[in-house]
Amino acid sequence: MSGLVTGDAVVLGLHPARLPSRALAVVIDLVVVWTAYLLVSVGLAVATAALDEAAVMAVSIATFLLVLVGGPIVVETLSHGRSLGKMACGLRVVRDDGGPIRFRHALVRGAMSVVEILLSFGVIACIASLVSERGRRVGDVFAGTLVVRERVPVQRGSLAVPPPPFWLVGRFRELDLSGVPDGLWLAIRQYLTRMGQLDAGVSWSMAHRLADDLVARTGAPAPHGVPPAAYLAAVLNERQARDARRAFAAARAQGGTAAPGGGHDAGAARASQARPSEGGSGAGPGATPVAPAPDPAPAAPIAPAEAGTTATPSGATGFAPPA
Structure with a gap:
């Protein structure tokens, strides 16, 4: 695990990718890029058959730069460091501080890959990755990036x-x-x-x-x-x-x-409902006076322990008893 430290003094638990996984990802990317380059070259050769030799050479160089160099740069920029080969191998390019890369990082990596991978057939990149403590090639050193593993086994x-x-x-x-x-x-x-x-x-x-x-x-x-x-x-x-x-x-x-407060309020409500009936009994002339009905006995107060048992369901506090 790599002990990367951010600007907030937070240690990041990143797992740098090593040479075998990186080499497999590069091989997959090269197969895809060279296939696209050959298809584009064949199409341009048919389209530029009527041009002179200098124009054909200029088109070939432009195709080489746009497809073999510009293609990976665009893909890594848009996908934030995940090419097709890296996605297949569970890898990603990140900054030294663990953040996502931007266009300038992908540009430096892509420019250096022309020398490291294409012209030297990957020899320079392999040597640099073996020598580096975190498996970085020369393009990663200049760009300030790091290739890390995304699919890390988690211990349940x-x-x-x-x-x-x-x-x-x-x-x-x-x-x-x-x-x-x-x-x-x-x-x-x-x-x-x-x-x-x-x-x-x-x-x-x-x-x-x-x-x-x-x-x-x-x-x-x-x-x-x-x-x-x-x-x-x-x-x-x-x-x-x-x-x-x-x-x-x-x-x-x-x-x-x-709970006891609720019982007292209930008793007072019953008493207030009983009092209007007294006045109604003597409203008309000649009405026979009726003795007022006694107030109902107030409800018995609930003990605090019983109230807690009935009013508060178990687990309402969000705490669980220890196993």
């Missing part, structure tokens, strides 16, 4: 935090995690997601260092005989479980405070 689940061993789940419920900074949590998460891609010795040393930092922050020693990576995974799982419990508790508390 490589960014998922591995679960801790079952015999460590819930073992750190009494551990004080308030003194652990967010930066250390982020470092632990990044290590756990990528420890399978590291060398065994490097992975072991990083796990030891992170475990020592975590022990220093919590003030409790790690259990004896527990591997550092398993210890980190178990503590991180405990932190996620605590966050989930706090989120569910906050959701239940919010649901519990809203």
Whole structure:
């Protein structure tokens, strides 16, 4: 992987293309370009049969430059670095900073390819690609470009935090995690997601260092005989479980405070509906007075715990309990 650094100090994980794949892409491009050149040359030879020798030579040179040199330049410019051969091999031409190429980059590459590939039969390009650390030919050096691989095998689940061993789940419920900074949590998460891609010795040393930092922050020693990576995974799982419990508790508390108010409003509405009937009973003369109906008993207040259970569906907070 190439460690390219952008202007924002961001390391790009680009995979430079090596000589075999680049050579195959060039061969495919040359077959297509030479086929087009021969077809155009035959057509122009028939069309210019009545011209003199100088005119025919001028047309031949113009055809050579336009088809064999100008054609690849136009294709790479319009496709942002993907010719037919590069598309077949999963390659792309990009700038040194990882951005798409423009016309000036394609022009320099195409002009240098006349010497590197056409006139020297690819010998100069092969030597330069073998010597370069990132497999660049002379045209790439002058243009400030790089040929990278687009189709890179992806490891499924490589960014998922591995679960801790079952015999460590819930073992750190009494551990004080308030003194652990967010930066250390982020470092632990990044290590756990990528420890399978590291060398065994490097992975072991990083796990030891992170475990020592975590022990220093919590003030409790790690259990004896527990591997550092398993210890980190178990503590991180405990932190996620605590966050989930706090989120569910906050959701239940919010649901519990809203429900009793609703019951009181409902009781007041029933009482207000009952009061107009009292006035209506004595409106006409000679009407028999009727005793006012007693107000209905207010609804019993709902307990906060019951309100949270009925009003707030599970998962409404967007958090999922730990596996």
